[in-house]
Amino acid sequence: MAYAVNVEIKNPRMGKNTKRLFPTLIFGMMCMLTFGQVQMPKTPTPTNFQIATPTQDITPNVVPNPLGNPYYDGQDRIRRQNEQIIAEVERNEQLLAQQQKQLNDDIAEFNNNHINYSLPSYGNIEGTKYYREVFEKLNRTDPNKFSVKDLNFQIENAFYENQRDKAEFDRIIKNIGEFITAKMQELNYGPNSNSAKNFMLFQFFSDTLKLKNGTEHLPFKYDFEDYMGIKDYSKMFVTKLLATQTGQCHSMPLLYLILAEEINAEAYLAYSPNHSYIRFPADSGKWYDIELTNGMFSTPSYVLQSGFIKSEALQHKIYMHSLSNRQLLSQFYTDLAGGYIAKYGYDEFSATVIGKALELYPNSIIANLTKANIDANRLQYVIQQLDIDPSIPEERDKIRSHPQAVEVLREADCQYNKIDNLGYTFMPDEAYQNWLQSMKEQKSKQDNQTIKEQLKGFMDKKQLKN
Numbered sequence: 030m031a032y033a034v035n036v037e038i039k040n041p042r043m044g045k046n047t048k049r050l051f052p053t054l055i056f057g058m059m060c061m062l063t064f065g066q067v068q069m070p071k072t073p074t075p076t077n078f079q080i081a082t083p084t085q086d087i088t089p090n091v092v093p094n095p096l097g098n099p100y101y102d103g104q105d106r107i108r109r110q111n112e113q114i115i116a117e118v119e120r121n122e123q124l125l126a127q128q129q130k131q132l133n134d135d136i137a138e139f140n141n142n143h144i145n146y147s148l149p150s151y152g153n154i155e156g157t158k159y160y161r162e163v164f165e166k167l168n169r170t171d172p173n174k175f176s177v178k179d180l181n182f183q184i185e186n187a188f189y190e191n192q193r194d195k196a197e198f199d200r201i202i203k204n205i206g207e208f209i210t211a212k213m214q215e216l217n218y219g220p221n222s223n224s225a226k227n228f229m230l231f232q233f234f235s236d237t238l239k240l241k242n243g244t245e246h247l248p249f250k251y252d253f254e255d256y257m258g259i260k261d262y263s264k265m266f267v268t269k270l271l272a273t274q275t276g277q278c279h280s281m282p283l284l285y286l287i288l289a290e291e292i293n294a295e296a297y298l299a300y301s302p303n304h305s306y307i308r309f310p311a312d313s314g315k316w317y318d319i320e321l322t323n324g325m326f327s328t329p330s331y332v333l334q335s336g337f338i339k340s341e342a343l344q345h346k347i348y349m350h351s352l353s354n355r356q357l358l359s360q361f362y363t364d365l366a367g368g369y370i371a372k373y374g375y376d377e378f379s380a381t382v383i384g385k386a387l388e389l390y391p392n393s394i395i396a397n398l399t400k401a402n403i404d405a406n407r408l409q410y411v412i413q414q415l416d417i418d419p420s421i422p423e424e425r426d427k428i429r430s431h432p433q434a435v436e437v438l439r440e441a442d443c444q445y446n447k448i449d450n451l452g453y454t455f456m457p458d459e460a461y462q463n464w465l466q467s468m469k470e471q472k473s474k475q476d477n478q479t480i481k482e483q484l485k486g487f488m489d490k491k492q493l494k495n
Contacts, residue, residue: 144414146433148380148407151373159187160369164382167362172355172389178202178287180361185266188368193268201271206291209233211240224311226294227319228484230285235324250275251322262371278304281321286357297351298360300394302337302456308351313487316351317480323468326480331473335464341452347394359390366399375406397448404441411437 151157163183170180178199186193209229210220218225232238239245252275258264267284270276276284282298282305289296289309296309299318306327307319320327332338332349342348352360366382380403386396411434418424428434456464467473 144411144431144434146407146411146437148376148403148410150376150378152376152378154373156190157369157373157378159190160365161378163187163365164362164378164385167358167365168385170358172358175354175358177283177290177357180358181267181283181287181364184361184365184368185268187365188262188266188372198268202287202291205233205246205288208238208240208244208246209288209292212238215241222312223295223309224313224484224487226289226292227296227309227311227317230288230292230294230296231319231326233288234281234285234321247274248324249281249321252277258371262368265367278306278322282307285319285321298357299349299351301332301348302335302454303461306332311484311487317484320468322465325468325473325477327468327473328476328480331468331476334467335456335460337454337456337460339452339454341450342394342454343452345392345451347392347451347453352390356390356393359386359388359393359396362386362389363393363396363399370399370402375403379403380407392451394448394451394453397444397451398453401441401444401448404437404444408437408441 152161163186166183167180182193182195182198186195209226212233213220213225213229216229218229233246235248237245237247249270252264252273255261255264256277258279263269264277265279267276267280267287270280270284285307286296286298288294294309296307299306299308307321308316309319310316318327318329318332319325320331329349338348362382363386366379366386369382370379380400383396383400383403386393387400390396411431412419412428415427415431415434417427428438
């Protein structure tokens with residue numbers, strides 16, 4: 030189970046549980062606060078007093094006051110003074126509001142300038158240079174023509190900081206290729222039959238083969254200990270498989286492709302949930318599936334019975350689909366990022382590598398899950414700098430004052446949505462192991478035997494030898 034990628038925040042590693050990061054975070058953080066308007070008191074309107082009319086008709090001898098009525102003149106002056114004071118207060122309030130806004134803007138700008146919205150780089154570590162060198166080599170690779178053997182070795186060798194012997198690796202692959210070819214000749218299988226080549230490759234992985242000169246090869250076995258490479262990432266490697274004769278669903282299919290390339294056989298990599306396997310076209314045009322972890326032929330119904338393949342996943346061809354050369358090259362970029370992350374951690378270089386993988390194969394579920402991991406870790410890094418506790422609604426609101434942080438949040442959420450839309454469903458480790466064990470059931474064994482006999486029937490010696 031080499032291809033399960035988790036999205037945990039702390040020290041995420043390929044193969045753990047995939048879960049939604051902050052499922053309601055986007056809603057809580059994006060809610061806008063509303064503010065009440067402060068109402069200033071209105072100027073009181075003076076009351077118009079009326080003088081009561083006396084019962085006697087008394088007409089006073091009033092001399093007109095050239096200065097006007099002193100009572101009303103005084104009230105009018107007070108009203109004007111009050112209006113001036115209120116206007117001054119309002120101007121001061123507006124000025125204070127402007128000053129406060131400018132202060133808030135200055136604080137936000139200061140904070141934004143002191144927040145790193147990119148993941149910290151591991152580029153200062155000496156060993157990372159080997160990954161950067163391989164990345165540049167991958168960038169110069171022709172997507173339609175490349176050596177599976179060479180690219181895979183370079184990626185694994187970067188993990189070992191270029192300490193592995195390429196000449197020795199080439200020698201081992203060459204010897205295996207000659208062994209398989211010699212066995213085909215002993216069985217009188219036609220050298221140009223794709224059915225014969227793949228059947229011989231299948232037997233090399235699953236059966237004991239012995240040449241007339243006494244050279245013998247024992248079948249590979251499944252490595253049940255740390256098969257996801259959590260403790261030891263080298264468990265994922267072809268070099269480890271060759272050294273120990275044990276591997277898992279990442280290393281075995283890759284070695285199969287390397288050997289198919291060596292003997293000029295046509296075969297392809299395919300995915301199922303948390304898993305990869307081999308597909309090849311027989312001479313008849315019919316396609317066959319090989320499950321190397323159990324050393325058996327399988328059927329599409331066996332893959333589907335895992336129960337974790339949605340119709341959307343089939344529609345977007347993330348499962349049960351033979352990878353083209355371009356898509357296989359995308360997987361090599363993803364493998365490069367996977368080894369880098371396992372050894373050093375998530376940073377923007379790993380994001381760049383995955384970005385290239387997605388350029389070549391936008392629907393790659395492995396690359397998309399890895400990108401989700403990267404986005405989740407970047408978001409967590411930003412939130413930690415902002416001193417925000419996403420579990421508290423009031424804390425989540427703080428992110429609104431940081432536009433770049435909001436963009437980081439949106440990117441992470443969009444990536445999760447993309448994975449959902451591709452039809453991905455997380456498969457628990459227990460379910461995966463149960464699915465693998467189901468291959469040992471009687472029906473699966475019968476199906477395997479039927480397919481083997483069918484292929485042998487196609488490989489009639491007279492028909493295949495040419």
